[in-house]
Amino acid sequence: MDLDMKDVVALCKRRGFIFPASDIYGGINGFWDYGPLGVELKNNLRDLWWKAMVVTPPIGPDGTPVQIVGLDSSIIQNPKAWVASGHVGGFSDPMVDCRETKKRYRADHLMILKSEGDKWPSFHEESEDEEIEKRLKKLNLDTNVSNYERVNLTDLDASFYEKIIAPDTKVAGTLTEPKEFNLMFESHAGPIQSDENKVYLRPETAQGIFLNFKNVLDSSRVRMPFGIAQIGKAFRNEVNPRNFIFRSREFEQMEMEWFCHPDEVEKWRDFWFEERTKFWRAVGLASDNLQIRKHGDDELSHYAKEGLGTSDIEYKFPFTAPDFGELEGIAHRCDFDLTAHQEHSGQKLEYMDPVTQDKYMPHVIEPAAGLTRGALALICEAYTVDESRPSGVYLNFHPALAPKKAAILPLSAKEEHVGPATKLYLALREEFAVDLDIKQNIGKRYARQDEIGTPYCFTIDNDTLEDGTVTVRDRNTMAQERISMDKVADYLREKMKPVSAMKVAA
RNA sequence: GCGGGCGUAGUUCAAUGGUAGAACGUCAGCCUUCCAAGCUGAAUAUGCCGGUUCGAUCCCGGUCGCCCGCUCCA
Numbered sequence: 086m087d088l089d090m091k092d093v094v095a096l097c098k099r100r101g102f103i104f105p106a107s108d109i110y111g112g113i114n115g116f117w118d119y120g121p122l123g124v125e126l127k128n129n130l131r132d133l134w135w136k137a138m139v140v141t142p143p144i145g146p147d148g149t150p151v152q153i154v155g156l157d158s159s160i161i162q163n164p165k166a167w168v169a170s171g172h173v174g175g176f177s178d179p180m181v182d183c184r185e186t187k188k189r190y191r192a193d194h195l196m197i198l199k200s201e202g203d204k205w206p207s208f209h210e211e212s213e214d215e216e217i218e219k220r221l222k223k224l225n226l227d228t229n230v231s232n233y234e235r236v237n238l239t240d241l242d243a244s245f246y247e248k249i250i251a252p253d254t255k256v257a258g259t260l261t262e263p264k265e266f267n268l269m270f271e272s273h274a275g276p277i278q279s280d281e282n283k284v285y286l287r288p289e290t291a292q293g294i295f296l297n298f299k300n301v302l303d304s305s306r307v308r309m310p311f312g313i314a315q316i317g318k319a320f321r322n323e324v325n326p327r328n329f330i331f332r333s334r335e336f337e338q339m340e341m342e343w344f345c346h347p348d349e350v351e352k353w354r355d356f357w358f359e360e361r362t363k364f365w366r367a368v369g370l371a372s373d374n375l376q377i378r379k380h381g382d383d384e385l386s387h388y389a390k391e392g393l394g395t396s397d398i399e400y401k402f403p404f405t406a407p408d409f410g411e412l413e414g415i416a417h418r419c420d421f422d423l424t425a426h427q428e429h430s431g432q433k434l435e436y437m438d439p440v441t442q443d444k445y446m447p448h449v450i451e452p453a454a455g456l457t458r459g460a461l462a463l464i465c466e467a468y469t470v471d472e473s474r475p476s477g478v479y480l481n482f483h484p485a486l487a488p489k490k491a492a493i494l495p496l497s498a499k500e501e502h503v504g505p506a507t508k509l510y511l512a513l514r515e516e517f518a519v520d521l522d523i524k525q526n527i528g529k530r531y532a533r534q535d536e537i538g539t540p541y542c543f544t545i546d547n548d549t550l551e552d553g554t555v556t557v558r559d560r561n562t563m564a565q566e567r568i569s570m571d572k573v574a575d576y577l578r579e580k581m582k583p584v585s586a587m588k589v590a591a
Numbered sequence: 592g593c594g595g596g597c598g599u600a601g602u603u604c605a606a607u608g609g610u611a612g613a614a615c616g617u618c619a620g621c622c623u624u625c626c627a628a629g630c631u632g633a634a635u636a637u638g639c640c641g642g643u644u645c646g647a648u649c650c651c652g653g654u655c656g657c658c659c660g661c662u663c664c665a
Contacts, residue, residue, distance in 0.1 A: 091658080099602050099616070105656075111638050112656050172665070180663085182592075191663075268665070288665080324592070324663050332664070411664095475628055496624050524618095528626035533616095535626095546624055556625065563626070 088403040093468055094329055096478070100537050102126065102464065102488075103330060115326030115334035119460075122537055125488035125518060127337070127460045131316055133368060133485065134339045134454070138314040143360050146352060153312035153341065154305050158293025160318060161274065161284045169429035170292050170422060172269060173285070181238065182261045183251040190252065192263040197241060197249060198233035202226070204257050206250045207238065224255060239263070270320040270334075286320040291451060293317075294342045295422040298434055309436055309447060310345035310353065316456060328404045330461050337456040342418075344436070344447040350417055353450045354393050358415050361452045365398055365412065365459075369483040370466055374401040376409050393417035398454075400462040412462055413454035420446040467538055475528060479560060480538030484580040489539040490517040491577060494530050496546040498523050506545045509555070509570060517577055535560055540580065543573055 097103040102123035106116035119127055137143070138153050145151040167173045181192050196210040198217075206224060208217055214230055221228045238249075238260075247258035270286035273279070287293065294313045301313055316339045326332050345353050358377070365375060379396045395416040399409035423446055427434040437444045467480040484490060493510040495502035503523055510521040520539070522530050527544065534542055544556040554567040557576065568576055 094657090095602055109638095110655085114656070180592080321664090327658095327664095475626060494625090498623095502624090526623055526625090526627060526629070528623095529628040531626050532628050542625095544625060548624090558625075565625070 088465065088468060090329065090403045092478075093403065093465060096468070096480075096536070097123070097464065115323060115332075117330045117333055117457075122488040123460070126463065126482070126486060127456060129486045129488070130368065130459050130463065131337075131339065131456055134364070134456070135314070135316065137360075137364055138312070138339075138341050142312070146356055151310070151312065152307055153314050153343075154301060154307060156294055156297055156301065156313050156315045157317065158290070158297060158315060160287050160320075161272070162287065162293065162296060164284055165429055166292055166296055166426070167269065167285050169425045170295075171425065172288055172292075181263050183254060183259050192238045195238040195252065197236045197238055198230070199236045199241075200227070200233050203248050204250055205245070205248045207252050207260075209252060210237070224250065268322045268324075270322055288321045289319050289453070290315045290317045290338045290340045291342060291418075291453065292422070294340070295426055298344070298423060298426075299432065302436070309438065310343065310349065312341050312343040314339075314341040316340075328402070328410075330457050331402060331404070331410060333457070336458070338453060339456050339459075340451065340453040343450040343452070345450065346443075347420070347445065347448045350393060350448045350450060354415065354417055357450050357452050358396055361413055361415060361454070362398055365400075365462075368459075368486055369463055369481075370400060370412075372466065374462075374466060375399070375412075376401070378409070400458075400465075402462065402465055410458070411455070412458055413452060416451045416453065418449040418451050420448050422449065423447060474532070474535060474563065476532040476535045479535035481561060482538040482540065484540040484577070487538050487540050488518065489520050489534070489537060490581075491541040491543055491573075492520040492522050492530065492534045492539050494522055494527060494542055494544045496527060496544055501550060502545050505549055505570070509543065509545070509573065513574060513577070516574060531558060531563075541577065 094103075097120075098105075100122060101120035104118045104120055105112040106118045107113045108118075135155070139155045142151045142153045164173070181190055181195070183190070190209075194210050195207050196212070197205050197207045198221075199205055204224070204226060206221065206226065208220075217230060218228045221230075227233075241249075243262050246260050246262065249260055250257045251259050269288055272284050272286060273282050274284045275282045294315055297313070301307065317337065318335060319338050320335050323332055323334055326334055330336070343353055343357060362375075362377060376399050377396060378399055379394065395414050397411050398413040398415070400412045401407070402410045404410075423434045426432070427446075434446070435444055436447050463482065463486055464480070467482045468478065469481045470478050480487075482488075491513065493506050493513065495506035506521060506523070510519060513519045520534070522533070524530075531542060538560070540560045542556075542558040542560075544558065546556065548567070549555055549570065553570050555570050555573065556565050557568055557573075558565050
């Protein structure tokens, strides 16, 4: 089905899921606020992840539960941490613009064919020899590639730029000098701004985990292999925030660093990949819109260049379709981070196995998921057009994810209906996020609940007063059945179960 | 960052160089014993700044934001 993102965005605003940040000031590019229902949805996803990781971690390949502990580290850390992690040096891209074509290139992706002459053509570094020769011919230059010296643009002094012919033009000297695009948010710790107290807002939550590896090991009685999990905000100065909340400058991550012996990485990589896929299916992304994909070598991060690489769990968002967008990456970070922090901090971070006396630097398998991206995927997946019902659309959330689990609706606003309804509401809200809605006719109230994805409505009518039963109205089928009022909590509890057991809903 | 498009109630849309109208939503009242978002009423808008003009939501410039394409996405 062709889902128009415009409709999704409009519903999100209209019903209080997601608003533009600073809306009354005209918004701010790359930032979004989560409204009353959005925060419930996001919290539900967050809590389920925390439960799946920290509270009830999965049974490992050996039949016993794996060991994972939680952490909530500071967003701002000692800036040296980001030097060590490679973000200060590597998390910025040198970019050049072509004045002629207005195109922009990453300087480190441009390859120059240097020669004795004064015209040096440039190409994308992956260009095939065939297309290079073709273009050389067009430019009336020597077509023998071996007569040139291949140089990366970043290795050339800017004084040579006047000789360079940009990749999409015919004249030389149109490239600007490289500009740094630093993707790290900077701030200052302390009221005086100077280079002395410059700090960075974390671009990933993972580093806080590595920085606390030793603290956790020394305080928590964990033994290899084990994991440390963390959920929190991260910040990146994206060049071009796009696609609603998909690529924003402030977002939320759910990351788990799994520390293990280097010889066991393959086993754990496969294990976590399977577990994480199961998770996304269980929370409701069970359709063909979910796919898994292994990264190509050319797109690997600085920390994953060695080892087993990275695999993504991806979702087919309306704006990426027919392609997919990343939801979670499962990376083998090797021992890159711990080794780097050991070098830079001077602290020993190796693990000494208490049984075998084996000393080694642990390797890391990292399932890193986007919480905010996950919430967006849930909304897109749930959005269901149904012309036959008054609302025209409903959100098909799994009950465990729905912002409201149920609405309690007295059929009329008379006291004999409102009384028992209020009583039921007060009892249920102790355990579930529920709404009590008294005003307006029943059809209108059902429609409203459909639109915010409330899976069940419990209606109190005259029969309730006689036999103590209420009507359950199912969101997806609109079918009704009567159940005893004192069974309502059990009923809801039962409906939540599949997801907490990490099972795909029927 | 470039190119193109766009910016009117919460949402989706109208209209106009002379100060804005609808539908739905929201709120209030009524009606309703299960899909009747029914009836009555109310509140709510020209993104922001500047220019031209007697007068600008409309024309012009800037800015901010959104969408599409490119670029980018450790």
